[in-house]
Amino acid sequence: MKKYKDIEQKMNQLANEHSVPPPVMVWDEIDKSFGAQYGSRGLWFGSLLGLILIGVFSFVLLTDANNNTTVINAKKRTESKILTNNFNANRENQLPNISSNKNKSPIQLDDTKNSVIKKASNSSRDENSKQLTPIESNTIINRDTKNSKSDSDYYITPNIIKKTNVTISNNSLARRQNISSESKKGAIDYAQKSSIENTVTNTLSEPTLSREILLFEEIETLKSILKISTPELIAKDVECPSFENKNKHIPLFAEINGIIGSPNKQLTAIESSTLLDNRNLSETDWYMWGGNIGLGVNITPNIYAGVGLEWSQTKDKFLKKQDALTKVIISFDPKTNQPIDTSYVTGLLINKGEIKYNMLDIPVYAGVTKNFGTWDFGLELGALFNMSFSAEGKIINQNQDVSRISQEAPIYKDKIGMGIRGSLVIRKYLGNGIALQVKPTYKTYLNEIQNSNYNLNTKLSMVRVDIGFRKDF
Amino acid sequence: MTETNLIANCILGERKAQKKLYEQYSGQMYSICLRYCKDCSSASDALQMGFIKIFKNIHKFRNDGSLGGWIRRIIINESLGILRIAKSKFTHDLEAVNDIDMSVEIDLDFDDFNYKRMINLINQMPDGYRAVFSMAVLDNLSHREIGEILNITENTSRSQLLRARKMMQEKILSDNYLVSEYHDRIKNK
Numbered sequence: 135m136k137k138y139k140d141i142e143q144k145m146n147q148l149a150n151e152h153s154v155p156p157p158v159m160v161w162d163e164i165d166k167s168f169g170a171q172y173g174s175r176g177l178w179f180g181s182l183l184g185l186i187l188i189g190v191f192s193f194v195l196l197t198d199a200n201n202n203t204t205v206i207n208a209k210k211r212t213e214s215k216i217l218t219n220n221f222n223a224n225r226e227n228q229l230p231n232i233s234s235n236k237n238k239s240p241i242q243l244d245d246t247k248n249s250v251i252k253k254a255s256n257s258s259r260d261e262n263s264k265q266l267t268p269i270e271s272n273t274i275i276n277r278d279t280k281n282s283k284s285d286s287d288y289y290i291t292p293n294i295i296k297k298t299n300v301t302i303s304n305n306s307l308a309r310r311q312n313i314s315s316e317s318k319k320g321a322i323d324y325a326q327k328s329s330i331e332n333t334v335t336n337t338l339s340e341p342t343l344s345r346e347i348l349l350f351e352e353i354e355t356l357k358s359i360l361k362i363s364t365p366e367l368i369a370k371d372v373e374c375p376s377f378e379n380k381n382k383h384i385p386l387f388a389e390i391n392g393i394i395g396s397p398n399k400q401l402t403a404i405e406s407s408t409l410l411d412n413r414n415l416s417e418t419d420w421y422m423w424g425g426n427i428g429l430g431v432n433i434t435p436n437i438y439a440g441v442g443l444e445w446s447q448t449k450d451k452f453l454k455k456q457d458a459l460t461k462v463i464i465s466f467d468p469k470t471n472q473p474i475d476t477s478y479v480t481g482l483l484i485n486k487g488e489i490k491y492n493m494l495d496i497p498v499y500a501g502v503t504k505n506f507g508t509w510d511f512g513l514e515l516g517a518l519f520n521m522s523f524s525a526e527g528k529i530i531n532q533n534q535d536v537s538r539i540s541q542e543a544p545i546y547k548d549k550i551g552m553g554i555r556g557s558l559v560i561r562k563y564l565g566n567g568i569a570l571q572v573k574p575t576y577k578t579y580l581n582e583i584q585n586s587n588y589n590l591n592t593k594l595s596m597v598r599v600d601i602g603f604r605k606d607f
Numbered sequence: 608m609t610e611t612n613l614i615a616n617c618i619l620g621e622r623k624a625q626k627k628l629y630e631q632y633s634g635q636m637y638s639i640c641l642r643y644c645k646d647c648s649s650a651s652d653a654l655q656m657g658f659i660k661i662f663k664n665i666h667k668f669r670n671d672g673s674l675g676g677w678i679r680r681i682i683i684n685e686s687l688g689i690l691r692i693a694k695s696k697f698t699h700d701l702e703a704v705n706d707i708d709m710s711v712e713i714d715l716d717f718d719d720f721n722y723k724r725m726i727n728l729i730n731q732m733p734d735g736y737r738a739v740f741s742m743a744v745l746d747n748l749s750h751r752e753i754g755e756i757l758n759i760t761e762n763t764s765r766s767q768l769l770r771a772r773k774m775m776q777e778k779i780l781s782d783n784y785l786v787s788e789y790h791d792r793i794k795n796k
Binding site: 136137138139141142144145146148149150151152153154155156157159160161163164165167168385435436505506507508510563565567606 | 611615618620622625626629633634635636637638639641642647651654655658659662663664665666667669670671709711712713714715717720721722725741744745746747772776779
C-alpha cells in the first residue's frame with residue numbers, strides 16, 4: 135500500500151529521470167537558424183561543406199558511372215516535389231517532365247546512403263520502359279522541404295514498395311526484417327496519411343513547418359510509450375505555428391532615466407570684452423537635472439538602438455557684487471527745517487539669482503554591451519535633435535547692467551540644433567527583464583546657443599549621470 | 608567547462624557551447640515536450656523553438672535560479688503555445704471542489720509503475736487537467752507560475768489541480784485493477 139503523495143513523488147522522480155533523445159533534425163534547424171545570424175562564420179562552414187559535398191558527389195558520380203548508373207542531379211530533385219499521378223490531372227504544370235524519358239526509370243532505394251534515389255542504367259531503362267507507366271502513376275515521393283540536410287531527405291512511401299519495381303539494398307532489407315508486421319502496418323498507415331498530408335501541404339500552400347518523417351522504429355517506440363494507435367500520432371487539432379513566424383518576434387526594450395549632473399557653459403568673444411568679463415565673473419556653473427524616456431530594439435543580444443525624448447535643465451548661479459551707494463544722509467536745520475548737509479555712504483551691493491536653460495531633445499542612440507552574469511557593461515552613443523530651447527533668469531546686459539533675459543532683446547535661439555552624447559553603460563538585471571542602469575554621460579551641443587546678433591559665443595555641454603530602469607520585452 | 612562558462616560562451620554566440628548546452632538538456636526537455644504535446648512532430652517544433660528562444664535570451668538568465676529550471680519553463684511555455692490550450696478548458700465548475708486526501712493509501716507496486724504507465728495515465732486526462740497536473744506535480748511549478756504560463760488565476764490553477772488529482776487517484780485505482788487482473792491471468796496460465 136502506498137500513500138497517494140508518495141505516488142506523486144514517484145511520478146515526479148520518473149518524470150525527472152526520463153529522457154528521450156530528440157531527432158537530429160531539431161539541432162540542424164537550430165543551427166541553421168543561427169547560421170543566418172552569424173553569416174560570416176556560416177559562410178566559411180558552408181563553403182567548406184560545399185566543397186566536401188562536391189567532392190563526395192563527384193566520387194559517387196564516378197563510381198556510379200562505372201556501375202552504369204547515374205544519380206539524379208540535385209536540381210532535378212529540388213524540382214521534383216511531388217511525383218504523383220493522383221494530382222497529375224489537376225496539376226500537370228507543376229510536375230517536372232514526368233513524361234520525359236529521364237524519369238522513366240525504376241527507383242532504387244539505398245539506405246546505406248540515406249535514401250539516395252538513383253536511376254537505373256540506360257540498358258535497364260529500355261527493358262523496363264513498358265512497365266514504367268503504371269509504376270510512376272502510383273509513385274509518391276515526399277520531400278521534407280525544410281530539412282534537406284537531414285538524414286531523411288526523402289521518404290518513399292510504402293506505395294512505392296508495394297506497387298513499383300523498387301530495388302532495396304541488402305542493408306535496407308535486413309533492417310526492415312527486424313520490424314514486426316504489425317509495426318509495418320502501423321507505419322504504412324501513418325506514412326500514407328503523412329504522405330497525403332505532405333502532398334496537400336506542398337501543393338496547396340507554402341510549406342511552413344518542417345515535418346518530421348519518422349522511421350518505422352521510432353513510430354513503434356512512440357506508439358508503445360504513448361499507448362495510442364499510430365494514426366493518432368497526427369493530432370489534427372494541434373495548430374503548428376510556422377518557425378519563421380516565431381522568429382519575427384522583435385526584442386523591444388523601454389527605459390526611463392533621471393538625470394543629474396554638472397553643466398559646462400563656455401562664453402567666448404573674438405576679442406576680450408567687458409561684457410565677456412562681466413558675464414564670466416557673474417555666472418558660475420551650478421547643476422543640471424532632467425529626465426528621459428526611450429524605446430528601442432535589441433538588434434542582437436549585445437547591440438541595441440533606440441529613440442526617445444529628453445528634457446533637461448541646466449542652472450547657473452548669478453552673483454554680481456559691485457560698489458554702490460547704500461545710504462544718503464541729509465541733515466536738516468531744526469529751526470528753519472531746511473537741509474544743511476548731505477552725506478553719502480557707499481558699500482558692496484550684492485545681486486543674487488540664477489539662470490536656467492531648458493532643453494527638449496529627441497535622442498537617437500545605439501549601444502553595445504558585454505554581459506557578465508547579471509551585469510551588462512557597455513558604451514552608448516547618440517545624436518540629439520533639439521526641439522526647443524529657452525533661457526530665463528538674471529544676466530548682465532550689453533549696457534553692463536543687471537537685467538532679466540526676458541526683458542532683453544532675444545539673446546538665445548529657440549532651437550539649438552543637433553547635439554551628441556556618449557555614455558558608459560552599467561546595467562544590473564533584477565529579473566523579469568528589468569534592469570537598473572547607471573550611465574555616466576557627456577553631452578554637448580554642436581552649435582552655439584545664442585542668436586547671431588549677440589556679441590558673445592556660447593556653447594553648452596554637460597557631464598551627467600543618467601540613472602533609471604530598463605525593461606526588455 | 609562549468610555551467611557559468613557554458614552560459615557565458617552561449618551569450619557570446621559560440622556554437623560549440625550552444626551545442627553542448629543543447630546536448631546536456633535536450634533529452635530531458637524533449638521528454639517534457641512529448642508529455643505536453645502528445646505527438647512527436649509538435650514536440651520537435653516546441654523543442655526547436657524553445658532552444659532558439661533560450662539561445663537568444665540566455666543573456667537574460669539570472670543566477671537566482673537553476674539553469675535547468677529556467678530552460679524547463681521556456682520549453683513548457685513553447686509546448687503549451689503549440690498545444691494552445693484554450694482558457695475555456697480551465698473554467699470553474701459550479702460545484703466546489705473539496706480537498707482531496709493526499710494520504711489515502713492505494714495498493715500500487717512501484718516495480719510495476721514505470722514512466723510508460725504514468726504517461727498513459729496522464730494522457731487519459733483532459734487537456735486542462737493534464738497541463739496543470741504535469742506542471743504542478745511533474746515539473747514542480749508553483750500555482751503562480753502555472754497561472755502566468757496558462758494565463759489563468761492561481762485559484763483556477765488550484766482547483767484544476769484538485770480535480771486532476773482526484774481523477775488521477777481514480778485512474779490509478781482502475782489501472783491498478785487492470786494490472787492485477789493481468790498478473791492473475793498470467794499466473795493462472
